[in-house]
Amino acid sequence: MMRLDAALGDVDALDRLAAGDSPVHRLDPRAKLIATAAFLVTAISYPKHDVAELTPLFLYPATLLAVGRVPTRVIGRYLLLACPFAVLVGAFNPLLDRQTALHVGPLAVSGGWLSFISILVRFVLTVSAVLLLLACTGYVAVCAAMARLGAPRLLVMQSLMLYRFIFILADEASRMVRAHSLRSLGKHSASIQTWGSLAGNLLLRAYDRGLRVHTAMLARGFDGTLHPVRGLRWSGRDTLFVVGSGGFLVVARYGHLAVRLGQWTMGMLA
Amino acid sequence: MHMADALISPPVGAALWVASMGLAAYSARQIKPEVAERKIPLMGVMGAFVFAAQMINFSIPVTGSSGHLGGGMILAILLGPHAAFLVMFSILAVQALFFADGGLLALGCNVFNLGFWPCFVIYPLVFRRLAGGSPTRGRILTASVVSGVLSLQLGAFCVVLETLVSGISELPFGAFVLLMQPIHLAIGVVEGLVTAALVSFVWRARPEVLELTPGAPTPGTVSLKPVLTGFAMVALVTGALLSWFASTHPDGLEWSMARTTGKEELAAPTDGIHPTLAGLQEKTAFLPDYGFAEASEAEGADAEPVEEAPEQWPTVSAGTSVAGVVGGGMVLALAVLIGVSLRLIRRRRNVATP
Numbered sequence: 001m002m003r004l005d006a007a008l009g010d011v012d013a014l015d016r017l018a019a020g021d022s023p024v025h026r027l028d029p030r031a032k033l034i035a036t037a038a039f040l041v042t043a044i045s046y047p048k049h050d051v052a053e054l055t056p057l058f059l060y061p062a063t064l065l066a067v068g069r070v071p072t073r074v075i076g077r078y079l080l081l082a083c084p085f086a087v088l089v090g091a092f093n094p095l096l097d098r099q100t101a102l103h104v105g106p107l108a109v110s111g112g113w114l115s116f117i118s119i120l121v122r123f124v125l126t127v128s129a130v131l132l133l134l135a136c137t138g139y140v141a142v143c144a145a146m147a148r149l150g151a152p153r154l155l156v157m158q159s160l161m162l163y164r165f166i167f168i169l170a171d172e173a174s175r176m177v178r179a180h181s182l183r184s185l186g187k188h189s190a191s192i193q194t195w196g197s198l199a200g201n202l203l204l205r206a207y208d209r210g211l212r213v214h215t216a217m218l219a220r221g222f223d224g225t226l227h228p229v230r231g232l233r234w235s236g237r238d239t240l241f242v243v244g245s246g247g248f249l250v251v252a253r254y255g256h257l258a259v260r261l262g263q264w265t266m267g268m269l270a
Numbered sequence: 271m272h273m274a275d276a277l278i279s280p281p282v283g284a285a286l287w288v289a290s291m292g293l294a295a296y297s298a299r300q301i302k303p304e305v306a307e308r309k310i311p312l313m314g315v316m317g318a319f320v321f322a323a324q325m326i327n328f329s330i331p332v333t334g335s336s337g338h339l340g341g342g343m344i345l346a347i348l349l350g351p352h353a354a355f356l357v358m359f360s361i362l363a364v365q366a367l368f369f370a371d372g373g374l375l376a377l378g379c380n381v382f383n384l385g386f387w388p389c390f391v392i393y394p395l396v397f398r399r400l401a402g403g404s405p406t407r408g409r410i411l412t413a414s415v416v417s418g419v420l421s422l423q424l425g426a427f428c429v430v431l432e433t434l435v436s437g438i439s440e441l442p443f444g445a446f447v448l449l450m451q452p453i454h455l456a457i458g459v460v461e462g463l464v465t466a467a468l469v470s471f472v473w474r475a476r477p478e479v480l481e482l483t484p485g486a487p488t489p490g491t492v493s494l495k496p497v498l499t500g501f502a503m504v505a506l507v508t509g510a511l512l513s514w515f516a517s518t519h520p521d522g523l524e525w526s527m528a529r530t531t532g533k534e535e536l537a538a539p540t541d542g543i544h545p546t547l548a549g550l551q552e553k554t555a556f557l558p559d560y561g562f563a564e565a566s567e568a569e570g571a572d573a574e575p576v577e578e579a580p581e582q583w584p585t586v587s588a589g590t591s592v593a594g595v596v597g598g599g600m601v602l603a604l605a606v607l608i609g610v611s612l613r614l615i616r617r618r619r620n621v622a623t624p
Contacts, residue, residue: 199464
């Protein structure tokens with residue numbers, strides 16, 4: 001995983017985007033969650049050597065990116081940071097599968113390269129779809145949508161509480177790290193023993209904080225349920241969005257749009 | 271070792287989502303309401319602690335590199351298996367959503383790999399037995415390292431299985447196992463050492479915080495039910511998954527979609543499969559020419575034996591391929607164009623009506 005302090009800056013950036021306003025932001029979180037899930041399933045359902053067939057799916061993130069007013073570089077940064085595992089596993093494909101699968105003019109492309117490129121395309125599609133969901137909805141709203149769609153209540157509450165405390169504890173941890181590095185003459189990482197007592201202290205403080213928070217919550221009438229601030233309201237626009245994206249996905253998946261367009265163009269040119 | 275969406279197939283993703291959601295619902299029911307009400311703030315804080323602890327780097331002896339805490343074991347030790355599983359779920363969800371570390375569809379896989387094994391199998395069966403009711407430093411160290419290694423080995427093995435069943439990566443089973451297991455042996459040892467350092471600190475400073483303390487149920491009374499339920503679910507999932515897999519890859523349907531043909535190859539004596547494929551060819555009328563690559567004499571010079579490889583290579587006619595490349599490129603350009611023009615329209619409208 002990437003360094004957490006850098007990552008928390010990104011979380012902050014996504015949260016600020018989610019607080020914005022656009023037609024995409026105004027959709028019901030459930031509609032966006034359903035559409036994103038459908039998109040992800042479609043994106044990974046293609047046979048493993050499809051590349052051109054996958055390209056029409058880019059229309060979906062491109063549209064959301066534009067309508068939702070999400071800066072492209074935020075998504076790009078994430079894609080670069082998150083790619084290692086997919087690239088690592090995919091990179092073996094060109095070595096293992098060398099049979100020629102495709103001729104583009106004089107160029108012969110092996111099946112391995114094709115499936116490697118396909119993995120990269122899928123990676124870009126799936127990661128950007130999830131990030132767009134978050135940038136246009138916000139974490140709390142996604143949790144609320146999950147609760148309304150039937151996720152276990154305790155799990156949703158746990159996710160909300162976790163999110164609430166990450167920043168607080170990360171601040172505390174970074175103060176500890178700074179104090180440690182000031183006292184250890186430029187050594188950046190602690191020995192395991194030192195780590196044990198640093199993290200152990202952090203843990204005990206966190207534990208006590210948990211108990212204090214619980215007392216405070218009880219004092220304010222906590223009865224075991226968290227109530228989302230904004231209610232969710234499903235309108236005609238949401239239905240339209242879900243049906244529209246669903247229709248688009250079906251056409252993109254089974255319509256062979258890219259090949260048809262290519263054949264048509266070449267026919268025109270010929 | 272977080273699975274990415276790009277590497278899994280829909281049946282694998284769906285099956286493991288169902289398994290993980292089932293386990294989450296089971297865990298949520300197992301935590302009694304009055305305990306849940308007390309545990310919720312604690313669970314939230316402990317999940318955040320796992321994130322925060324990752325900011326404190328430690329140096330790994332000998333290698334000089336640095337690592338960080340993974341979390342499953344320590345959570346189970348502090349909160350008990352059910353609460354720990356829910357916390358792991360939420361941690362992995364945040365990682366998937368915000369850090370693009372593992373995907374949303376792959377979340378089920380990741381929760382299963384990193385949450386199920388340490389919480390429901392290793393903690394009750396290995397850690398509690400090795401650590402005992404009143405652990406010493408040595409026992410905590412042994413128990414933590416053994417548990418860390420075992421749970422990461424099992425998790426890594428699941429990653430291999432999930433990747434293989436998905437069929438997106440070309441890595442063969444043996445090579446992938448040889449790649450993953452040793453790496454995760456090292457990671458497991460480190461995870462174990464770190465967990466031991468943390469647990470023994472807490473054990474010395476505030477023993478009542480740990481679930482291991484005599485007040486908590488002793489190892490003997492830990493019920494096997496969750497484990498058995500888990501295994502039953504694994505069996506179910508595997509069954510569902512295999513049958514699904516079998517039906518989504520009916521011999522040659524996917525391959526034949528891309529195959530080109532020549533008359534003489536069709537006449538070639540590859541009896542048995544040909545009638546079926548011929549039938550398929552008639553149905554898949556969109557791309558007119560299909561054929562059988564393995565019989566193609568033009569590709570016969572290939573060094574690799576083609577006859578038994580399941581991923582024999584479809585040769586696609588140059589026309590179709592070029593059409594694909596041209597079309598794909600055009601669609602991409604179109605996507606960019608639509609994005610840019612939508613943005614421009616919005617900007618203009620904003621200027622018009624400030």
